[in-house]
Structures are given as structure tokens and as C-alpha cells.
Amino acid sequence: MNIIAQQIAEFLKNYAPFNQLTSEQLAEVASNVRVVSLEKKQTLFKINDTLHDSFYVVASGVVNISVIADAEESIISKLHEGTIFGLRPFFAKNNYKMTAKAREESLVYAIPIAVFKPLLANNSEVLNFLLENFASNLPDDRSSQGNLVSDGLFYTEKQSEAQFFQTLAYNTTPLLATSDNTAQEVAQLMAESLKNNVIIFERNGPIGIVTHADLASKIATGRFPINTPVSNIMSSPVVTVLENVSLAEAQLLMLKNNVTHLCVTIDGTDKSTIKGVISEHDLIAAQASNPGVLIKEIKRSLSSKELKEIRTRLTNLIQSSIQKNIPLTHITNIASEINFAILKRAVELSILDLGSPPARFAWLSIGSQGRKEQLLLTDQDSILVFEDVAQDKYIEVKDYFLKLGKKTTATLEKIGYELCPYGHMGSNMMWCKSLTDWIKQYNNWMNATRENTDNLSSIFFDYELVTGEQKIETAINNIVFENASNNTLFFDFLGNDALRNNAPLSFFKKFLVEEEGIHKDKFDIKTKALMPLIDSARLFTLSYEIKGINNTYTRFKQLAIADPKHAEIYLSCAEAYLFLTKIRTLEGLKNENSGQYINLEELSKIDREKLKNALIPMKELEELIKDKFQLTQFS
Structure with a gap:
């Protein structure tokens, strides 16, 4: 191993999942790494680019990962030294869904997938790490409490999320047949056992699979006679996985290979003993509320x-x-x-x-x-x-x-x-x-x-x-947008509508609660906090002719782009809206109602402070409405 490869190996072994590799495996990877130098703001790959033959590790500098959401490019992660990214070529056939761009002068290591993939066969920890990272598309920071964003397949909260990374229950007594069996024999076997698939094996290893779909599309349609050898209608090769396969892994592999069944073998290859079969139904059972x-x-x-x-x-x-x-x-x-x-x-x-x-x-x-x-x-x-x-x-x-x-x-x-x-x-x-x-x-x-x-x-x-x-x-x-254009009377109505509710906080920053009735001493989070934000977002969105966006949070994010001078106010309101919605939702779920009235005494001291802070941007928003639409009423 030359000196550069040695330095690369020394670097990689400090980071997961490379620290799970043997010295020989690490040396092999390091010897095949290509060093890529990126200038500031240089793009490594962008959304819809054809997939590369490598995945990447940040060696130095910072790389931004961004997506397009609601016509806005949003940076979802800043990747630092040791972070792996660009794993889509491992697990999906379609083009990149994200953009990777250097935030500053950076070096990245390009690791050829053809070199790295064979190392996964007997290393489930490394494979699960890669699957997990791909699903989240954020760095592996086990101390982080940050949220993870999906790469268009499914969402998960973080790497320890049991719902997605639990071990799957599956059929451990699969039906087996050889390539000499006829389609009719296999069909009878399925009918008698009430199962919808048969693994075709040779010398204990799987060579194919026959499902009800194969029988329907190839036998029932007359394409093949019913006494044809099963080898003529089986799907081959069969996709194999390890015994301790996770839900996320199974889901991704089915998506990647466009199959409905996976064959479980002792070492995850088609050269070892068959242990079971995983079907789409098993995935559904594992995530009842998917x-x-x-x-x-x-x-x-x-x-x-x-x-x-x-x-x-x-x-x-x-x-x-x-x-x-x-x-x-x-x-x-x-x-x-x-x-x-x-x-x-x-x-x-x-x-x-x-x-x-x-x-x-x-x-x-x-x-x-x-x-x-x-x-x-x-x-x-x-x-x-x-x-x-x-x-x-x-x-x-x-x-x-x-x-x-x-x-x-x-x-x-x-x-x-x-x-x-x-x-x-x-x-x-x-x-x-x-x-x-x-x-x-x-x-x-x-x-x-x-x-x-x-x-x-x-x-x-x-x-x-x-x-x-x-x-x-x-x-x-x-x-609506034709009538809204330069319509002073209309915006006068909507503006005053947005300002009609009383302020949520007193001059001394105390919550203004209900003074009488069944909700006495409770805070009306809908009327006093959420509605002013909802009404204001609608008002400004119509004013700036932002079409096709109704959601309040997304409206505020879009307004920050349309009116950059006041971006800080809009973004503060967007975050405030999210927090207020969460508080209301928790209240509603707890009491099985609309969550409109909040018992402040039941909130923790931290949540009460957060609630108060979420209401602060509303004063600036109110002033912005009065200024833009020349309103003095209700001020």
C-alpha cells in the first residue's frame, strides 16, 4: 500500500462504518479511493444527475446537502469531516434526489461501490449503517438530537428508531422446490399450504422464486403450458438477505430490486442454506400504521x-x-x-x-x-x-x-x-x-x-x-389572483381581519387568558396565537401573488424568499407556527378535543417560556401588516 493509500486508511478507520472493517479490507478500500478536490461552491452532484459509481466521505472542509421543496432550495445538512454521503447508487436506480455542493474548499474521498459492495456480504453492521444513513441522508451523529430527512423512500426520526430498524419476523418454513418440478406441481404445493410463493433451490442455495403473480402472468395467460418446468417461469436470481435483516433494509431492497419477496439465507448470499422468506405482507405487519x-x-x-x-x-x-x-x-x-x-x-x-x-x-x-x-x-x-x-x-x-x-x-x-x-x-x-x-x-x-x-x-x-x-x-x-392584483379594498378587509384578534400577551408579557365561562383561566391558542399567523400568511401570500401554496408554514418560508427585507420576521413566524401547532395538537390528543384552550398550569416551565417566545414575532408581523397595507384600524 502506497503512502497516500496509507494516509487514507488511517483517516477512514476513525469513522463508522469503516471502523467495522478488518485491516485488509480497509487497505483494499483505501487503495481504490479517488481524491476529489472541490473549490468553494463547486457542485459534486446535483438533483436529477445520473448516479456516480462511487459514494463519498468528507476528508476536509464542509459540504452542503440541499433539496428543492416548494420551489425553494433548502440546505438540510452541512456535512463535516468523516461524514459519508451520496449513497443513492448503492440502493436505488433513479437519479440523485439531492444536491451536494462545497460550502468551502473541500476534499472528499470517492469510494468505488464495486470495491466496497462485496465487503457487505458478511458484515451486517456495515450494511445496516449504510442503509440507515441512506434513509436519513444525514451524518451519523449518535449524540445529535436533530431530525433526519428522507431520500424519497420513507421517513425516520433517527438511527435508533426501533420502528424502522427492528429485526423482522418472517416465514421460517418456506416452501421449496427444484427446477425439475413442473409449474403444476408448484401450484398444487402453494394451494395445499395456503402460501403464495415457493423458493426454487439447488444444492441448498436459492436460484429463483415462483409467486402467485408468476402463475397468473405466465401460466393462466397461456404463455407457458401448465406442465412446463418451473425454471421457465421462476424469477431469477432471487434477492437474498441475512438472517438478522431489518425492516428498513428489507424495504429498501424490495424497492431497489422491484420485487415483492426476499429469500433469507445464513450468510445473505445465494450460496448458503435457505432460512426463510420475507414477503411484502411481513413488512406491512411490521408497520401497521405505515x-x-x-x-x-x-x-x-x-x-x-x-x-x-x-x-x-x-x-x-x-x-x-x-x-x-x-x-x-x-x-x-x-x-x-x-x-x-x-x-x-x-x-x-x-x-x-x-x-x-x-x-x-x-x-x-x-x-x-x-x-x-x-x-x-x-x-x-x-x-x-x-x-x-x-x-x-x-x-x-x-x-x-x-x-x-x-x-x-x-x-x-x-x-x-x-x-x-x-x-x-x-x-x-x-x-x-x-x-x-x-x-x-x-x-x-x-x-x-x-x-x-x-x-x-x-x-x-x-x-x-x-x-x-x-x-x-x-x-x-x-x-382569485386576477381580483387580488392591486385591490386595495380587498386587502384592507383581509388586513383588518388578520388584526381583529386581541394580542396574546399583555404589556407586561403575561398570557391573556379567558376571564369567564367554562374555559376560564385557559389560553385560547387558536384565536389568539394561531389564527393571526394563519390570516397574516394568507394576506401576504395573496399580496405577493404566490400561487399554489396554502400551508401556513410553507407560506411563511416562501414569503421569506419573496420579501427578503423582512425574511427574519417570516422565518420566525414559520417556526412559531410549528411550535404553537405542536402545543395545540398535544393538548387536543390528551383531551380528545380540538386543543383550542390550553391549561398553562399543565405546561412545564420550559414549554411556557417557549410558548411565550413563539408569540413575540406576532407584534412585528402586526406592524408589518399595518405598514404594508396602510392600516390604522384596531392598532
């Missing part, structure tokens, strides 16, 4: 009772995720996808009952659902828009969609989403109408004087398509 599984179940649900049971499981998922300190933005994303799947299925069940719609339509969620911020079971808000039809058909068409609205909102009420007390639902004839009528409605709202805005609620400007025609939502979106 979001993907919940959404699949929602799509198959046929009643409000089934959907209610899934919504209960979502509540449990939200609670456990918060307890594990998974980022709230991630929890909200997952929860909103599941909520929307439930809403969509409720509409679909109504259509199954009523028959096909007589016209194209869009069911839009508004309010917290439209902002994708509904972590708790609060009330439902929606509007129904159907395409323009001939005048003589209008009453008949509207009648169908009113029935659709009533049936759907009744189903959602049974699931646990209470009816909106203000009637803001597609079942209300005021909020179920044609596209032209909705365009007139928005025109009237946005161009009316303040005296004529009785029916106007700001939640009508937070809308998201649940199901139906995207073009209809786009048409609503276009009319």
Missing part, C-alpha cells in the same frame, strides 16, 4: 365505519410520531395525505350510491383542511363546484350535487369530522354551485365594499382539490 398501508386500506374501504377505524389509527400515528420528535412538517404532510384520501373516499362512496355525476366537478376542502393543517379531528369545511351546463339542465344537475354534498358530509360526520357550525360545506346550497356562479361569488366578495362582505370568510381563500377536475380549481385560482 401511511402507505393506511392509504391502500382507505381506497378499499366500503363504509364510514371502516374509514372511522382508519382515522383512529391516524390519530395514534400522529401521537406516536410527535412523541418520537419526528419533525412536525413531516407529520403534517403524512396526516394531510391520509385525511385527503379519507375525504376522497367519502365522495367516491357517495357517487357509488347515487350513480355517476351528470357533469364534471371539483370537491374542494377549505380552511384547515384546505391548508393541509388538520392534525386533530376538527370540523369539516368544503365547497362543491360543478362545470357550467345548459340552463334547462341546471336545476337537475345542482340537485344531484347537493345530494352528493349531503351524503358525503353525513359520511364524514360519522367518521368523526363534525359538521361546520357556520354551514361552510358542499351540502349547503350556497356553497354548491356552478363554476360561473362561483366566479361571480369571488368577484363580488373581492370587489365589494366592507359593508357587503357578510358572507365572506377568509377560509374561502384556502382551498385544495380533494377529488374531481383540476381545471376547475385552476379557474378558481386564476379569478
Whole structure:
């Protein structure tokens, strides 16, 4: 080994997972390392680049890892000396999902995957480390309490996360056959044992696998006769794994190889004794509240009772995720996808009952659902828009969609989403109408004087398509932003709406709590803290013509880009919104209600201080609204 390779080996052995290698293995790796010199701001690879043949270790300097989120490039990690990155070529076939760029002059070691991969066969600790690191795409810092970000496969909190890195339970008595067996014999074996796969072996090692899918696509279709040797229809080679395979590893390997089964062998290769078989069902059983599984179940649900049971499981998922300190933005994303799947299925069940719609339509969620911020079971808000039809058909068409609205909102009420007390639902004839009528409605709202805005609620400007025609939502979106442009009266209304609530803190920085009623001495976190932030984010987003973003946190992040002069205020508000939402959600989960009223005495001293600090940016935000929109009312 030459002197440079020696220096590289000395460096690598100080860091995981290289410290798990033998001296000989480390020498082999070091001898094949390529040293890459990066100038400041030089890119090593970027999003959508073709995958390299190496993964990387930072030797000196700092490398930034960034992603594009909501049209914004966000740095998710700063990688320092000894950190491995760029593992996508190991585990996935598609292009890079992140960008790696030198923050300063840096050296990185490029380790060829072809050299390193063979070392993993008998070293499960190294393989699990790499899988774990790939899943998180952040450095291995076991003392860190930071949160990890996924690389587009699944999310996890941190490396010790048991839910994802537990050892899997799997079938340890797999069905076996040889390549001489016929397809018919294998099919009979599966039928008799009620199993859906057979491992084909030779000299104790697996050479292929036959599943029900193979029989369906190759035998039932007539492509092969039923007495064909099983070697003609088996999938080969079979993907093999070690006995102590983890959930994360199994999930990634199935994704990487586009397979539904893995064969477990003693040493993880196809040259050793077969110990069992892992199926997709085993992964599902290991993660009962996996979001993907919940959404699949929602799509198959046929009643409000089934959907209610899934919504209960979502509540449990939200609670456990918060307890594990998974980022709230991630929890909200997952929860909103599941909520929307439930809403969509409720509409679909109504259509199954009523028959096909007589016209194209869009069911839009508004309010917290439209902002994708509904972590708790609060009330439902929606509007129904159907395409323009001939005048003589209008009453008949509207009648169908009113029935659709009533049936759907009744189903959602049974699931646990209470009816909106203000009637803001597609079942209300005021909020179920044609596209032209909705365009007139928005025109009237946005161009009316303040005296004529009785029916106007700001939640009508937070809308998201649940199901139906995207073009209809786009048409609503276009009319809103056309009317918003330079519309002083409209922004005067929205601005004062955002300022209407009393300050959350007194002059002496004391919480202003309820003075009477059943919530006496409690803090109204919704009205006094969250709504001013929600209303302000909406106001500025419409003002800066930022389209397609409804979520309050994301709106503030986008505003920091649109108005860099006040970026600090927006970013402070974004973080404040997250913390306030977390406090409200915990309160709601604990008391099985909306979490609107917080008992401050039950908060720890630290959380009370954090809550107070989260409210401080609101004063600056209020001043910014008054200044930008020339408002003096309610000041």
C-alpha cells in the first residue's frame, strides 16, 4: 500500500462504518479511493444527475446537502469531516434526489461501490449503517438530537428508531422446490399450504422464486403450458438477505430490486442454506400504521365505519410520531395525505350510491383542511363546484350535487369530522354551485365594499382539490389572483381581519387568558396565537401573488424568499407556527378535543417560556401588516 493509500486508511478507520472493517479490507478500500478536490461552491452532484459509481466521505472542509421543496432550495445538512454521503447508487436506480455542493474548499474521498459492495456480504453492521444513513441522508451523529430527512423512500426520526430498524419476523418454513418440478406441481404445493410463493433451490442455495403473480402472468395467460418446468417461469436470481435483516433494509431492497419477496439465507448470499422468506405482507405487519398501508386500506374501504377505524389509527400515528420528535412538517404532510384520501373516499362512496355525476366537478376542502393543517379531528369545511351546463339542465344537475354534498358530509360526520357550525360545506346550497356562479361569488366578495362582505370568510381563500377536475380549481385560482392584483379594498378587509384578534400577551408579557365561562383561566391558542399567523400568511401570500401554496408554514418560508427585507420576521413566524401547532395538537390528543384552550398550569416551565417566545414575532408581523397595507384600524 502506497503512502497516500496509507494516509487514507488511517483517516477512514476513525469513522463508522469503516471502523467495522478488518485491516485488509480497509487497505483494499483505501487503495481504490479517488481524491476529489472541490473549490468553494463547486457542485459534486446535483438533483436529477445520473448516479456516480462511487459514494463519498468528507476528508476536509464542509459540504452542503440541499433539496428543492416548494420551489425553494433548502440546505438540510452541512456535512463535516468523516461524514459519508451520496449513497443513492448503492440502493436505488433513479437519479440523485439531492444536491451536494462545497460550502468551502473541500476534499472528499470517492469510494468505488464495486470495491466496497462485496465487503457487505458478511458484515451486517456495515450494511445496516449504510442503509440507515441512506434513509436519513444525514451524518451519523449518535449524540445529535436533530431530525433526519428522507431520500424519497420513507421517513425516520433517527438511527435508533426501533420502528424502522427492528429485526423482522418472517416465514421460517418456506416452501421449496427444484427446477425439475413442473409449474403444476408448484401450484398444487402453494394451494395445499395456503402460501403464495415457493423458493426454487439447488444444492441448498436459492436460484429463483415462483409467486402467485408468476402463475397468473405466465401460466393462466397461456404463455407457458401448465406442465412446463418451473425454471421457465421462476424469477431469477432471487434477492437474498441475512438472517438478522431489518425492516428498513428489507424495504429498501424490495424497492431497489422491484420485487415483492426476499429469500433469507445464513450468510445473505445465494450460496448458503435457505432460512426463510420475507414477503411484502411481513413488512406491512411490521408497520401497521405505515401511511402507505393506511392509504391502500382507505381506497378499499366500503363504509364510514371502516374509514372511522382508519382515522383512529391516524390519530395514534400522529401521537406516536410527535412523541418520537419526528419533525412536525413531516407529520403534517403524512396526516394531510391520509385525511385527503379519507375525504376522497367519502365522495367516491357517495357517487357509488347515487350513480355517476351528470357533469364534471371539483370537491374542494377549505380552511384547515384546505391548508393541509388538520392534525386533530376538527370540523369539516368544503365547497362543491360543478362545470357550467345548459340552463334547462341546471336545476337537475345542482340537485344531484347537493345530494352528493349531503351524503358525503353525513359520511364524514360519522367518521368523526363534525359538521361546520357556520354551514361552510358542499351540502349547503350556497356553497354548491356552478363554476360561473362561483366566479361571480369571488368577484363580488373581492370587489365589494366592507359593508357587503357578510358572507365572506377568509377560509374561502384556502382551498385544495380533494377529488374531481383540476381545471376547475385552476379557474378558481386564476379569478382569485386576477381580483387580488392591486385591490386595495380587498386587502384592507383581509388586513383588518388578520388584526381583529386581541394580542396574546399583555404589556407586561403575561398570557391573556379567558376571564369567564367554562374555559376560564385557559389560553385560547387558536384565536389568539394561531389564527393571526394563519390570516397574516394568507394576506401576504395573496399580496405577493404566490400561487399554489396554502400551508401556513410553507407560506411563511416562501414569503421569506419573496420579501427578503423582512425574511427574519417570516422565518420566525414559520417556526412559531410549528411550535404553537405542536402545543395545540398535544393538548387536543390528551383531551380528545380540538386543543383550542390550553391549561398553562399543565405546561412545564420550559414549554411556557417557549410558548411565550413563539408569540413575540406576532407584534412585528402586526406592524408589518399595518405598514404594508396602510392600516390604522384596531392598532
